[in-house]
Amino acid sequence: MKTILVPLDHTAAEATLAYANKLAVRWPAEIVVLYCHPDAEASAAVLMFEEQRLSSLVERLRYQQLTRHDGRRIRYRYRVLAGCLHDHVQTEALTCAADLLVMGLEHIDCDRQEAPGNHAAAITERVSCPVLVVPPGRRSLPTRLAFCANFTTLGLNILPRLAALEAAFPAPLDLVQFYAPTERPRRRQLLQGLRRASSHLGWTTTASHLLEDDAPLEGIGEFCARVQAQLLVIAPGSTAELLRYFDGCYRATSAYHTRIPLLVVRSAAPAPTTSCCDRCAERLSREAQTSQLPAAYRAALPA
Structure with a gap:
């Protein structure tokens, strides 16, 4: 189920x-x-x-x-x-x-x-x-998807997780990778990464796009608007990279990628849980101190 x-x-x-x-x-x-x-x-x-x-x-x-x-x-x-x-x-x-x-x-x-x-x-x-x-607002399920990532470094273990969602999103999927002008000598390697990802993904309908742009976030928004994608899939390498998609400047200008659902697929293992506010930090600190006490003392503490 x-x-x-x-x-x-x-x-x-x-x-x-x-x-x-x-x-x-x-x-x-x-x-x-x-x-x-x-x-x-x-x-x-x-x-x-x-x-x-x-x-x-x-x-x-x-x-x-x-x-x-x-x-x-x-x-x-x-x-x-x-x-x-x-x-x-x-x-x-x-x-x-x-x-x-x-x-x-x-x-x-x-x-x-x-x-x-x-x-x-x-x-x-x-x-x-x-x-x-x-995002807020009513919307229908997508009829076209775009998957933007660095496919030369993307772990292949991420692709089965995405392929498992095909039944939920049975729509054409575009694989998109941007590269800077300084990376032109690597175009062949980048194309190989795109083809490898496409073959391992197994999505029913895929198209691969290798696009030159030194501002990939602006580029993906323009690409999604051009093909009228209703869902953007990303595989960020870090939290900082993910947060850039939600940057205030893009929301202020109503960039296209901020107005459609965003599907985040992570290949890395989840990070250890940390506190999200001062209250939680204080509670976690108390628990950590308690765990270091001898078992006899812990048993005597109130629940």
């Missing part, structure tokens, strides 16, 4: 869940809805209330943009936890064996407002499955 993990907050939850619903019908897949309450000491009654809110939202959207037959086909599970999504998402993704994580571009975590995409960039470091970042 394929599983889509959908972390929600109370900002653009409807757009995120509506997109996940369409994916779940097409794939098909089960949806695990995850909500993390910002109060780490929230009572059971509060968490139960939040689960009821989630259930009401799910039932309303189940038939709002889908036919009644399709709406009935989707299976949902709910996970409502106290604390930060950053602290829980790695465990939850492993527990439900998530094949895909779908979250909003402007997701808010730990009651902390961030620039759009910053929380999503942090989440991709904590899970091994692909992460789909959905």
Whole structure:
């Protein structure tokens, strides 16, 4: 059974869940809805209330943009936890064996407002499955995709993860790589990397494009606009590289790639979980100090 993990907050939850619903019908897949309450000491009654809110939202959207037959086909599970999504998402993704994580571009975590995409960039470091970042607004599933990466250095282990999503996105896929003018002598090597990736990917319909541009982010936005791609797939080599896609200057100018969903596929193993705010840092510090005490002393400490 394929599983889509959908972390929600109370900002653009409807757009995120509506997109996940369409994916779940097409794939098909089960949806695990995850909500993390910002109060780490929230009572059971509060968490139960939040689960009821989630259930009401799910039932309303189940038939709002889908036919009644399709709406009935989707299976949902709910996970409502106290604390930060950053602290829980790695465990939850492993527990439900998530094949895909779908979250909003402007997701808010730990009651902390961030620039759009910053929380999503942090989440991709904590899970091994692909992460789909959905901008606000209603949209249909894509009829054309673009996959931008450095295919000469891209690990081939990343391609099966992407190929597994073909049933969810049965659309033509363009492989795109940009190179700077100084890299012209390497064109043959770059083309070989593109062909190798295409053969290992096994996507039904692919086209390869090797384009010269010393500003690849501007280039990929122009390429997606030209071919009218509705989803951009990237394989960033670092968090800094991923954050550049969400840079404020591109959002201020409404660059095309900021207005379509972004699918992030990471080949590296998830980084160790770290704190996402001062409150979490203090709690993790206390836990680390406690773990260094002798077992007899730990047993005597209050739970």
